[in-house]
Amino acid sequence: MTDTPLDFGDPEDLERLRHDFRAWLAGHPLPERPADEPLPVFLHRWHRQLHSGGWVGLDVPEQYGGRGLTALHQVTVSDELGARGAPGVPRIGYLAHALLRFGSEEQRRRLLPRMLSGDDVWCQGFSEPGAGSDLAGMSTYAERRPEGHYIVNGQKLWTSYAQYSGLCLLLARTDRAAPAHTSISAFLLPLDRPGVTVRPLRAANGDDEFCELFLDDVRLEEFERIGAEGDGWPLAMTTVAYERNALDTGHLSKYGLLIERLRRAAHERRGTLPDGLLSDIGRCAVDYQVLVAHARRRTAERLAGQSAGPESSVDKLLMTRAEQRLYETALKVFPEELYGEGGEVLGDYFYSRAASVYGGTSQIQRNIIAKRLLGLPVGPRA
Numbered sequence: 001m002t003d004t005p006l007d008f009g010d011p012e013d014l015e016r017l018r019h020d021f022r023a024w025l026a027g028h029p030l031p032e033r034p035a036d037e038p039l040p041v042f043l044h045r046w047h048r049q050l051h052s053g054g055w056v057g058l059d060v061p062e063q064y065g066g067r068g069l070t071a072l073h074q075v076t077v078s079d080e081l082g083a084r085g086a087p088g089v090p091r092i093g094y095l096a097h098a099l100l101r102f103g104s105e106e107q108r109r110r111l112l113p114r115m116l117s118g119d120d121v122w123c124q125g126f127s128e129p130g131a132g133s134d135l136a137g138m139s140t141y142a143e144r145r146p147e148g149h150y151i152v153n154g155q156k157l158w159t160s161y162a163q164y165s166g167l168c169l170l171l172a173r174t175d176r177a178a179p180a181h182t183s184i185s186a187f188l189l190p191l192d193r194p195g196v197t198v199r200p201l202r203a204a205n206g207d208d209e210f211c212e213l214f215l216d217d218v219r220l221e222e223f224e225r226i227g228a229e230g231d232g233w234p235l236a237m238t239t240v241a242y243e244r245n246a247l248d249t250g251h252l253s254k255y256g257l258l259i260e261r262l263r264r265a266a267h268e269r270r271g272t273l274p275d276g277l278l279s280d281i282g283r284c285a286v287d288y289q290v291l292v293a294h295a296r297r298r299t300a301e302r303l304a305g306q307s308a309g310p311e312s313s314v315d316k317l318l319m320t321r322a323e324q325r326l327y328e329t330a331l332k333v334f335p336e337e338l339y340g341e342g343g344e345v346l347g348d349y350f351y352s353r354a355a356s357v358y359g360g361t362s363q364i365q366r367n368i369i370a371k372r373l374l375g376l377p378v379g380p381r382a
């Protein structure tokens, strides 16, 4: 693991940005969400509103539709949103980084501005029924035809919000003979292409976040491939490393708000909360401080020009533990959430259970830490 000094750049510059953002937020409050509006639709409206003020893609170069500032400026905006309990900036940073690194100049200029503005909504087509943790074992196949285009067949699973998306970052095998890690390519799949079927799945909590994606003789052109043939594996690893990174401080500020609420409840109900629960609140506060330190460290690394890598697995494990402990504790302190109508804490509690699965399971993060950070000898399954 690297040891980058914590350098947070010019505080005056950031103070100015924070001030400008607060002023903008005062004139552009969070829009109302009608009871029947699906969450992704509401978040998309919020995304567009933030973009209209220039608050999306602050660290993306200007020629690709961003503001050409730094990760620290983006973090500052995220932090302000989280501290207000507002939804964060749209979670597209990891897709943008994959495009910045692997896309051609033409793809970056064409796709990034529309991604940042919300004109194009993307989803991520990596997992399959037989390939989640073992992503390299995917079987979706893009056969290259002599004319130069590809014909794709296969199935993707758990594709979040594909039914609200127009484009999918798709991984498919392009060579059946080569080793798995060099035989996967990445494509930009328009979801209205003939042969694509998107079928939403209803989860136990009533949400239809997940989708199945069926691909039957779908034609993709060569210019729709992102990177070279065989670049799909490093592209996927870049994407998930950014996805697992602790850089987005918006959710940390949200944890901070809940910890403060727990602290107040402990004071108000002095003597009635069991000691075990008070210790749990203390542990949540410690988890939070550790995560904040990690977010600072990742920000400093990014400012030093370092890309996200396997150390993101440490962040993902810490975040999972912190989030699950926090919402479990909150439900014990506020049992009315569980037995009453069920508010935000209950919804967040349910979603926190998925944290040890999405973006790669906790077991897989431990394997990555063992293998790539600690260099431990590993068995054939890892």
Ligand SMILES: Cc1cc2nc3c(=O)[nH]c(=O)nc-3n(C[C@H](O)[C@H](O)[C@H](O)COP(=O)(O)OP(=O)(O)OC[C@H]3O[C@@H](n4cnc5c(N)ncnc54)[C@H](O)[C@@H]3O)c2cc1C
Binding pocket: 123, 124, 125, 126, 127, 128, 129, 130, 131, 132, 133, 134, 157, 158, 159, 160, 161, 354, 357, 358, 359, 360, 361, 362, 363, 364, 367, 381, 382
């Ligand atoms: C909320 C949510 C959103 C998601 N969104 C998307 C999305 O948008 N796009 C997408 O492509 N995917 C998405 N996923 C899928 C997610 O990436 C996979 O669920 C995850 O990678 C695990 O794969 P799996 O479900 O097939 O489980 P499996 O890989 O079948 O794993 C089952 C169990 O075996 C364990 N295991 C497997 N292999 C090993 C090993 N080598 N060592 C130790 N333990 C092992 C796992 O840890 C797990 O406990 C999402 C998942 C969730 C929960």
